[in-house]
Amino acid sequence: MTRKLVAILRGITPDEALDIGAVLLEAGITMIEVPLNSPKPFDSIGRLAKAYGNDALIGAGTVIDPADVERVRDAGGKLVVSPNCDRDVIARTVALSMVSMPGVFTPTECFAAIGAGAKAIKLFPASLAGPDGLKALKAVLPEAVDVYAVGGASASNFSDWLKAGAAGFGIGTALYKPGDTPDAVAAKAREIVAAYDEAAPDSSGE
Known part of the structure; x- marks a missing residue:
């Protein structure tokens, strides 16, 4: 089973994408947005999808326009992550047989x-809801729907979120900041994966 960790590479450039993608996959993170x-995002998505699309789920974040869903698809991406709940973006993503992960906060x-x-x-932002907020939402949400905590989830609190019902996490600046070297990202990725595997041993695929 794939670890339910999404690497959020906000600010990455096309020239960095392959090296950063390589260290993420080596660490065991196989979902990348x-x-x-970010600068020239469709270029970065295209490079990542061509190089790693058979081994990882590659796509875009901050997708707020249905037209961009098709651009992600045309670049080779299969994942569409949004900060908001836009029914048109979701429907277009699903119609193209891609993975939709819209941002939500309220029931x-x-x-x-x-x-x-x-x-x-x-x-x-997960930090505002907290694990208690997620636990309340999970009481009414369909069990089959995975909830990813994004913004406030980190290696130090994975366990709290998982106990509250989180299926996985999106990790941004704790994993990658513009200008980070591949070695720096690799070190952070290993730490995050180790913490995730400790908190969710049945989900690591090991």
Whole structure:
């Protein structure tokens, strides 16, 4: 089973993408998103998808326009992550047989996303809801829908979030910041994977 960890590479450039992608995969992180407010994001997505698309789920973050869903698909991406719940973005993603992970915060947004076809949702910003907020949401959400905690989840608190019902996590600046070297990202990725495997030993695929 794949670790449910999404690497959020906000600010990455196309020339960095392959080296950073390589160390992430080596550490055991096999879901990668390039936010669309990064430099030349579709170029980075295309390079990552061509090099690692058979071994990892590659795609875009900060997708707020249905037209960009098709651009992600055309670049070779298969993952569409949004900061918000936009039914048109979700529906277009699902129609193209891609993975939709819309951002939600309230029960209304959660069920709107699910109704539009999302099988995974992103609790964002997770830090404001906290594990207690997630636990309350999980009491009413369909069990089959994975909830990823993004913004506030880290190696130090994976266990708390998993106990509250999180299926996985999106990790941004704790994993990659613009200008980070591959060696620096590799070290952080190993730490995050080790913490995840300790908190969720049945999910590591080991």
